[in-house]
Amino acid sequence: MPDKCHQPPLMLIYIKTQRAKTDGQTLDSRIYITRFAFSFLKAMASYLSMTLGLLFLCMLAGVHGGQLRVWNLHAKNLEGDLERSQADGYVKISWGGQNGGMTNFNMNNANPSWTAKFILEEETNSPSSLKLEVWDKDLKHDDHLGTCIVEVMSGTHNKQCDIGSKGSLLFNYSYSP
Ligand SMILES: [Ca+2]
Ligand SMILES: [Ca+2]
Numbered sequence: 001m002p003d004k005c006h007q008p009p010l011m012l013i014y015i016k017t018q019r020a021k022t023d024g025q026t027l028d029s030r031i032y033i034t035r036f037a038f039s040f041l042k043a044m045a046s047y048l049s050m051t052l053g054l055l056f057l058c059m060l061a062g063v064h065g066g067q068l069r070v071w072n073l074h075a076k077n078l079e080g081d082l083e084r085s086q087a088d089g090y091v092k093i094s095w096g097g098q099n100g101g102m103t104n105f106n107m108n109n110a111n112p113s114w115t116a117k118f119i120l121e122e123e124t125n126s127p128s129s130l131k132l133e134v135w136d137k138d139l140k141h142d143d144h145l146g147t148c149i150v151e152v153m154s155g156t157h158n159k160q161c162d163i164g165s166k167g168s169l170l171f172n173y174s175y176s177p
Helices: 009-063
Strands: 067-076 089-095 098-102 118-121 129-136 143-151 155-162 168-176
Touching: 067 089, 067 129, 089 118, 098 118, 129 168, 143 155, 143 168
Parallel strands: none
Antiparallel strands: 067 118, 067 168, 089 098, 089 129, 129 143, 155 168
16 A cells, blocks of 8 residues: 555655645635625625714704794685674694694684794605695584695795685795705
8 A cells, every 4th residue: 555655755745735735725715705704894884884874964854854834824705604604714734744733713704814823844754735724613513615735935925825715815934944
């Protein structure tokens, strides 16, 4: 049985060289894997910091969102119930899913005005339109006289909104994004 001791010296050198090459390749592979892991971690870290940065900016935007103010609400020629009974008007305000509240009831008045002021804070899902519903207060079931939909624009505006044959609604609003 031939063993290493009986192998010629040249063969031994050849075997050692081959082993050294194999070891070198293993080392190269390890270095390559380590480098790859480092660059992967680096990419993950930059992705994470970018995401966190964006999240922080979004939070800031949420905190400092736009504001919508509505005031000087009044109506003209609101329809009453009976011939001699005038409307008992009130207005409900909403902006998207956000309920902005309502005015008081202005009883027995076809041309009511309301002193209430409304401040609505913009949310991420706030739509561009503001909704004002005009109602007539009744003993049992209030009557919906009409709805005014306004496309909100920056600045201060004086708005008149026709709610059909049942009257018209007037108000001021200001919006700062
Ligand atoms: Ca009424
Ligand atoms: Ca009514």
